[in-house]
Each structure stands twice: as C-alpha cells, then as structure tokens.
Amino acid sequence: MIDPLLVRACRRELVERTPVWFMRQAGRSLPEYRELRKRYGLFEVCRQPELCAEVTLQPVRAHDVDAAVMFADIMLPVLGMGVDVELVENVGPVVAEPVRSLADVERLRVPDLEESVPFVLEAVRLVREELRPDQAVIGFAGGPFTVAGYLIEGKPSRDFKLTKTCMYAQPEVWHSLMEKLTETFAAYVDACARAGADAIQLFDSWVGALSVADYREFAAPYSARVLAAVDVPTINFATSDAHLLAERAEVGGDVIGVDWRVPLDVAWERVGHDRGIQGNLDGATLLGPWERVAAGADDVLARAGGRPGHIFNLGHGVLPETDPADLRRLVELVHERTLVAA
Numbered sequence: 483m484i485d486p487l488l489v490r491a492c493r494r495e496l497v498e499r500t501p502v503w504f505m506r507q508a509g510r511s512l513p514e515y516r517e518l519r520k521r522y523g524l525f526e527v528c529r530q531p532e533l534c535a536e537v538t539l540q541p542v543r544a545h546d547v548d549a550a551v552m553f554a555d556i557m558l559p560v561l562g563m564g565v566d567v568e569l570v571e572n573v574g575p576v577v578a579e580p581v582r583s584l585a586d587v588e589r590l591r592v593p594d595l596e597e598s599v600p601f602v603l604e605a606v607r608l609v610r611e612e613l614r615p616d617q618a619v620i621g622f623a624g625g626p627f628t629v630a631g632y633l634i635e636g637k638p639s640r641d642f643k644l645t646k647t648c649m650y651a652q653p654e655v656w657h658s659l660m661e662k663l664t665e666t667f668a669a670y671v672d673a674c675a676r677a678g679a680d681a682i683q684l685f686d687s688w689v690g691a692l693s694v695a696d697y698r699e700f701a702a703p704y705s706a707r708v709l710a711a712v713d714v715p716t717i718n719f720a721t722s723d724a725h726l727l728a729e730r731a732e733v734g735g736d737v738i739g740v741d742w743r744v745p746l747d748v749a750w751e752r753v754g755h756d757r758g759i760q761g762n763l764d765g766a767t768l769l770g771p772w773e774r775v776a777a778g779a780d781d782v783l784a785r786a787g788g789r790p791g792h793i794f795n796l797g798h799g800v801l802p803e804t805d806p807a808d809l810r811r812l813v814e815l816v817h818e819r820t821l822v823a824a
Contacts, residue, residue, distance in 0.1 A: 486618035488549045489680050492715035492736045494758050494791035500783070500820040501548035502813045503620070505719075506799030507541040508553040511806050514540055524569050525561075528554055529601045535608035542617065545810045549618040549681070550609050552674070554602060556624030556685055557632065559670045562598025563590045563662070565633065573637060580636035582648065587658045592665045595673040603677040610678035618681055621674030623708060625686025625720070626663040627701040633659070642691045649700050656700065664704040668711035675712040683717040683739065684709055686730075690722030697726055702733045709734035717760055721798055727752040742797030747785035758791030765796040768804045768812070775808060779815055788820075 488501040509515040515537060518527070527533050537553040557567045557575045566578035581587060596603070610619050631645045632638065639645070649656045671682045689701055709716045718735025720726065724744045730753070731738050737758035740749040742765075750759045767778045779794075786792040794816045800809065 484615060486549070486680050487616050488618040488620075488793060489715055491791060491793050492681060492717070492758055496790055498821065499817050500786070500792055500794050501618075502794040502816045503547045503549040503551060504541070504545070504796055504800050504809060505551070507545065507547060507809070508538050508551060509540075510800045510802050511804040511809070512540055512544060513806075524555060525558070528558060528605075531601050531604035531608055534601065534605035535612065538605065538609050539612055541809075542613065544806055545813050547813055548616070549620050550613060551620040551622065551683070552602070552606060552609065552679070554622070556622070556629060556687075558599065558602065559593075559595075559623065559666055560629060560633070560663075562593030562595070563666060565590070567632075570637075575632045575637065577633055577636045580644075581630075581633040581659060582644070582655070584652075584655050584658060587655060587662065590659075590662050592662055592669075595669050599670070599673075603673055606674055606677040606679050610680075619679045620681050620683055620717075621671060621677075621679030622683040622685055623667045623671050625684050625689055625701070626660050626667060626704040626708065627692070628686050628688045629663055629667075630656070630659055631688055631691075642688070646696075649696070660700075660704045664707050667708045671708060672711045675714045679714065681715045681717060682709075682712050683719055684735070686718070686720045688722075689720045689730075690724075690726060692726070694725060694729055697729055702729065705730075706733045717793075719760070724749075724752075728754075731757055737791065737793060739795070740797070745785055746782050746792075747787070750786075750789075755789070755791075758793065759786070760793040760795050762795070762797040763812075765798055765801050765804070768796075768808050769801065772808065772811065775812060776815060779812060780819070783816065783819055 491501050542550045568576045570576045634645045715736040717737040719739030721741040737760050738753040739760040740762045763778050
C-alpha cells in the first residue's frame with residue numbers, strides 16, 4: 483500500500499503533486515455544516531462518532547483536498563481532566579473556573595483517553611475507513627502553552643497578562659500545569675495515531691506572544707514532548723511567531739506550519755531545509771476576487787520552488803465567509819500547477 487500523499491510530503495519525498503488541505507476546513511464555510519450546527523453544539527458533534535466523521539468528511543468531498551482534519555477542538559482533551567469549558571459563539575473557549583493556583587492544578591487529573599474521549603478515537607477510525615489510500619487523516623492537539631493560556635485567562639486573551647504573571651510569579655504552578663497538560667496531550671495524540679491518524683498537527687496558536695527566551699523556558703520543552711509522542715509525521719504550527727521559527731524547528735515537527743506574515747521562502751530558510759513547510763496563503767485573500775487568490779497561490783508555489791516537503795495550506799483557518807467553490811478552485815489550481823511542474 484502506498485502511503486498518503488501528505489505523509490510522503492511530510493517525509494520530504496518527491497510527490498506527484500503538492501498536497502493541499504485547509505485548517506478549519508471541517509465546517510466553517512460549508513452550508514451543510516451550518517444546517518447541522520442549528521441542531522447540535524460543537525462538543526455534541528464530537529461526542530457522536532458517526533456525526534463527527536461525517537462533518538470531518540464533508541470538506542474532503544466538497545473540495546477534494548488531500549487530507550481530512552478531524553473535527554474537534556483543542557479544548558476537548560481537557561474535559562476529561564475535570565475542566566468545565568463552554569465554547570461561546572464569537573468568543574471562543576470560556577473556562578468556568580480558571581486554573582490559577584497549585585490547588586487548582588492538583589485538582590486536575592490526567593485521564594485515561596480510552597475512557598474520556600473514546601468517541602474521538604472511534605471517529606478517527608471511521609474517517610480512515612472512508613478515505614482513499616492517498617488521502618490522509620490528520621489528528622491534532624493544542625500546544626500546551628496555548629491551552630494553558632485559555633485555562634489561566636478563562637477565555638481568549640490578546641496580551642496573556644494573567645498567563646505571564648503565572649509564569650513569572652508562580653513558576654511552580656505554571657510548570658505543574660504544563661506537566662499535566664503535556665502528559666494528557668501526548669497520550670491523546672498517541673491514541674489518535676494508533677486509531678488511524680496518519681499525521682498529527684500541534685496547534686500552538688498563541689505561542690507567538692512569547693519572547694525567544696520565554697519560549698525556551700516556559701513552552702518549548704513541553705511542545706517537544708507532545709511532538710515526540712507519536713511515530714507518525716508531525717506538523718508544528720503557530721501564528722505571529724516570525725521571531726520563533728528557528729526555535730520551533732529545533733523543538734520538533736517533520737513540518738513547520740507558518741502563517742502568512744512571512745514569505746514562504748524566507749520562513750523556509752529560517753526553519754532549515756531539513757524540514758518540510760506548510761502554508762501559507764492569507765485566508766482573507768479568498769474574500770477578494772479570484773484573480774488575487776490565484777496570484778497569491780502562484781506566489782506561494784513559486785517561493786516553494788518545487789522543493790520536496792511543501793504542503794499547501796492557508797496561513798491560518800478558513801474564514802466562515804469564504805465561498806466553498808473558491809476553496810475547490812484553489813485545490814484544483816495547486817494540483818494542476820504542481821502536477822505540471824512534476
């Protein structure tokens with residue numbers, strides 16, 4: 483059996499075309515998903531394996547992408563730790579009782595994943611059964627820093643003031659929390675890989691809020707452990723982190739996911755050509771005319787230069803206002819351009 487296209491690209495093998503998938507492709511812009519969400523909350527969808535698999539597969543059918551990313555949320559694993567999280571529309575994760583003391587951390591448990599999220603693992607198995615052999619299943623977890631930020635702040639934050647206060651003033655609380663999150667997330671991604679995920683992406687979305695020194699001290703060791711927990715290829719993604727690209731490459735990941743703020747070729751020089759790279763068209767470009775989308779995609783591909791290890795993606799997630807037809811056109815464009823080049 484030949485490995486999925488995305489897996490081979492992660493290994494920087496020569497591939498027949500550049501693989502394409504989109505972060506937040508499951509749902510968001512698809513009308514069939516919006517209809518479904520009128521009846522179910524996000525966590526309700528995740529807890530029903532058949533429904534979760536269906537939502538995961540919808541964009542694969544609609545856009546003909548090369549990978550299905552599991553429909554889930556980075557806060558899902560912490561539910562089994564005893565955290566009460568509500569996903570508030572247009573806000574994000576809201577934690578009922580923020581974690582701000584050693585006693586708060588001690589109350590958290592490291593769950594048995596087969597008991598706490600069996601529905602996720604079953605959904606992974608179902609999706610893998612439905613895909614073609616050349617298409618990949620991507621499982622994912624939040625970076626420990628990013629999730630810790632939600633737990634401490636209690637909701638999304640721009641400045642991470644409470645989080646940094648904990649890091650600097652209560653390092654014993656910070657490191658105890660990060661240990662528990664890392665143990666949980668490492669077991670979670672390993673369970674997803676064993677259930678059939680062909681690759682794992684670490685979403686360390688907000689780690690760009692840290693300086694290089696703080697990243698090394700407070701985040702890097704924990705991200706490294708999660709990335710090292712699986713035998714399948716890994717993608718290490720963050721945003722607003724141009725100053726951390728080399729640092730993240732050192733931490734791990736077969737592929738370094740980059741946002742749109744740094745040109746792809748510049749980012750690849752910083753992470754090193756011994757790694758693959760994922761990205762990095764600005765998702766907002768898809769809200770403009772098609773000619774601009776096509777020009778942006780061509781620029782990304784030109785900067786990749788046909789080198790092995792490129793996975794085409796947006797610089798962050800699909801925006802809800804995106805026309806699904808344009809996503810399919812974008813997949814076709816990348817496939818056609820790179821197939822000719824091959």
